[in-house]
Amino acid sequence: MKIKLADRLSSLTLWALLLGAIMAATPVLAQVQPLDHIVAIVDNDVIMRSQLEQRLREVHNTIAQRSAEMPPEDVLRQQVMERLIIESLQLQIAERSGIRISDEELNDALETIAQRNNMSLAQFRQALIKDGLDPTEAREQIRREMIISRVRQHRINERIQVSEQEIRNFLASDLGKIQLSEEYHLANILIPIPEAADAAAIQAAERMARDTYQQSLQGVDFGRLAVARSASENALEGGDMGWRKAVQLPPPFDDLVSGMPVGGVTEPIRTPPGYILLKLLEKRGGENQVRDEVHVRHILIKPSEVRKEDEARQIIERLHGRIVAGENFAELASNFSEDPGSALNGGDLNWIDPDMLVPEFRRMMQSTPSGELSPPFRTPYGWHVLQVLGRRATNSTEDIRRQQAMNLLRSRRFDEELQTWLRQIRDEAYVDIKI
Structure with missing residues (x-):
């Protein structure tokens, strides 16, 4: 950790020296701009002044749009610095755990955000520019937020245990x-x-x-x-x-x-x-309300510290190909799925309320016709392929009530x-x- 950080700091120092040498040997044609510099070291990462200033501008805009009174600048700066530190720590955990957000997943998320605001992607981009935001930076910030959300799902869910009693x-x-x-x-x-x-x-x-x-x-x-x-x-x-x-x-x-x-x-x-x-x-x-239920089964392959994102995706794609070629879904789920709650049942999740599922799984399930196999897709839990076995409308059953109880107890x-x-x-x- 220290070696990597030292390398980064050395690189920054070397860049500063090289730039100084170039400036000394070249006629001054424009006003010299101050170099970016480190404002915090966080484990094996650094926070730059430009990051802090950019986030402060975003927070100022957000507070102004709410027509709220600005807190003292030193208080706001401290809050933003702490937010950046916590974000950096979570992103480093994601890096070590092999958690990534692909461009395809990010594009889907941006499409969803635009639709929720009744915009096309082009209109959403123009709205960002109008609000003084760089669309490229906003895109990467959304990617970081998705990664952080995925890290939290992994780390917090494994800390929460709910008993049958x-x-x-x-x-x-x-x-x-x-x-x-x-x-x-x-x-x-x-x-x-x-x-x-x-x-x-x-x-x-x-x-x-x-x-x-x-x-x-x-x-x-x-x-x-x-x-x-x-x-x-x-x-x-x-x-x-x-x-x-x-x-x-x-x-x-x-x-x-x-x-x-x-x-x-x-x-x-x-x-x-x-x-x-x-x-x-x-x-x-x-x-x-009357609830729509879906009978679905799936196979889950998880990225991990020893299995990178691309490797998990390649495994689920191979399993998808084997199912399409005629191999038994339940047998493959029992042998390969990393969802312990369903693998022993051939990947069967039984009849389930779509609202109990993460949005990515719910969207894919809703777009897959009954009896059909979905393409491979990503959720916060890993890479999946699912098959819809049936659909029905029903009032709450005992199984649904138990699943709701489990989710609510975990959520609280x-x-x-x-x-x-x-x-x-x-x-x-x-x-x-x-x-």
Whole structure:
């Protein structure tokens, strides 16, 4: 690690010396521009001043578009620097784990983003330019965000275990009986408590949390407070958590949001990462629905530290070819699939609610006719090929309810595990901030 970093720093130094020599030997035809320089060393990576300044400009634009008041520049700069450090650590983990996003996957993601905004790709590109963003840099930022999302799915899901007893208890509980309950659009603020904090540090965090709560009651914009004070990874988005069901939130937040009016804010609550406040932005849903179910089977091949992305793709392509040539899908799934939950059943996922699946798998499943085989495709879990065996419309069955319970129990633990994991990798990293 140190050798690679030293090589990078040496290269930067050599480039500076070469540029200096060229400038000394060449007539000055234009004003000399300052060289980019390192503002932080993060394990085996560096953060450059240009990266920091570019991200600051993006954050300024985002806050301005929300018509929110800008926090102090030093506070904003510190928040952005921490965000870049955490991103760098996650991207390094992805590099070591062989996690990649292909151009094809990135193009599909950009197409989806454009469609959600009722635009063509060309219109989306023009919108980025109009907002002062470089489309090429925006494209690579989306790629980085997709890689980070995939890293989180891998690392956090393996930390979360849900037992059969927990599922039974959940289904028997009052919350478990409300499977199609209301959804809540939430924002949060996390006032952190350092590990091994003494009483004075805990009291200081509590005072800041109480002050933040009082300011929110007095009409100070919650998003602005999140940008200025929150240590949550979504702080720069105004603390926006997206849509959640009450059952996806850890106690006591699940009960609190159920009885809150839109616009309400919870009092600060002590959690392992620190004091948390939630604001309810919107509500929706709660009505009963008939669900479409799909009977599907699949084969999964995962990239890993010893198997690169291209190797995983080549394996799934060979398996796809063997199925097309007439080999038995179930036998190949039993022998090769790396999904332990379905491999022993010949890759069969049984009847499943599409909403329980990741978007990439759901889209491919929906576009594949019954009885047909899909082409190889990528999800956060790896490379797949699937076969749709049937479709039906049904009310919730016991199997669906159990799957929902599993997903909801995992989801309500995801955010807490994510914050714990992010703090862990930050604490274990070598970080040297130069400004």
